[in-house]
């Protein structure tokens with residue numbers, strides 16, 4: 001079953017300029033522009049995860065974005081490393097990150113669910 005990204009998640013994805021797409025089977029993918037480390041791993045700043053959340057799951061004011069590292073030098077889809085708290089906070093659907101070199105600009109249309 002295909003889920004949806006709720007408004008809070010869409011706002012975060014828009015802020016980090018991460019376009020959403022679907023594969024042939026309708027699975028949701030969040031496209032992220034990655035950087036390559038000296039070890040040939042791929043890294044990106046997560047649009048969702050922060051370093052520290054309160055009990056109510058809201059981020060602390062001084063919380064920092066989390067960087068996810070994915071081994072393997074090939075671009076393509078990866079299972080998210082996002083924390084359980086992050087999944088709960090955003091009520092995230094099942095999705096994969098699609099690691100790409102560049103992403104297109106995400107317009108604010110996106111916030112209306114037009115992805």
Ligand SMILES: [Zn+2]
Nearest residue numbers: 046049081082
């Ligand atoms: Zn994450």
